[in-house]
Amino acid sequence: MEKIYSHPKSLRNLSTHYCPGCGHGIAHRLIAEVVDELGIREKVIAIAPVGCAVIAYDYWDFDCSEAAHGRALAVATAIKRVRQDNIVFTYQGDGDLAAIGTNETIHAANRGENVCVFFINNAVYGMTGGQMAPTTLLNQKTSTTIKGRDAGLHGYPLKISEMLALLPGVKYIERTSLHSPPEIIKTKKAINKAFLNQIEGVGFSLVEILSPCPTYWGMAPKASLDWIRDTMSKEFPLGRIK
Amino acid sequence: MPKIIIDRDKCKGCLLCVSFCPKKLISKDRGLNKKGLNPVKFSDKSGCLGCALCAIICPDCCIEVYK
């Protein structure tokens, strides 16, 4: 009998601090699997965000840096420009990438930095207690939109991936989801494509990953996945954006 | 016969593997693990397809699959 599925080498065999059913664990594993399969473990440098994934550097078994909240793409720019042989990626939540870090995100994309971005959209600020994020859906209840997000008061869900796709410096954007095994496999393919783009010098590549936050959605883990399938992916359609 | 091995003490009992196993071979363990949570167990060892859907969905990388 052969072992056909186990722990990737690039992911330490630790128990994470994530809540049961949290998508961050799946996303970390997929990145680690692709790093192993491409044989780039000695070359890769991750930039961890501020958010629930702030200690991702404790979980990945390759080089990592931390950035101040929202500044991951500024740090990635610096590292990639001085160490062009390394493979550099950021891992950022919706609050990190599309609220406090909007400026850094847009300008790194517009400069066409040859880096990868893995953007974890869970439609809330997880780490700080489930507040509204730029990507919170209309009518979605969060700790700061207790009656649901209201367009008149809070604005609309921000489609930052579609906005970034307008920039000529951006070469690849795809939106994927973690709500089922087939979607997880598609997410892994998109991560693989983003890394290959960087290796081949194609340029700025971003994968937006719809990811469950059962705790602050107030749902059981399976119900969270169903909510992505039935509701969240209607607002944030899956597939290639650029 | 394909089989899985679950890391009982790493498991957080989210039950996603239970939902996605097409053969319904995984179930909640009524005992507690070191975390003080109810993990899951490979309760029915016959008929495993080795499809790895349980391992692919597991957010905590607790499942090894053998085929």
Ligand SMILES: Cc1ncc(C[n+]2csc(CCOP(=O)(O)OP(=O)(O)O)c2C)c(N)n1
């Ligand atoms: C400069 C600064 N401002 C605010 C915060 C507080 N803060 C920490 S994480 C976070 C938002 C996290 O949300 P997101 O990026 O979506 O990550 P998630 O936890 O949902 O994965 C905020 C506002 C901070 N740490 N630093």
Ligand code: SF4
């Ligand atoms: S609060 Fe949400 S995003 Fe943060 S670890 Fe828990 S489930 Fe995951």
Ligand code: SF4
């Ligand atoms: S490998 Fe497939 S059939 Fe076997 S326990 Fe996992 S999901 Fe069920």
Ligand code: SF4
């Ligand atoms: S998916 Fe993983 S963490 Fe969740 S119950 Fe199954 S083995 Fe445990």
Ligand SMILES: [Mg+2]
């Ligand atoms: Mg978030």
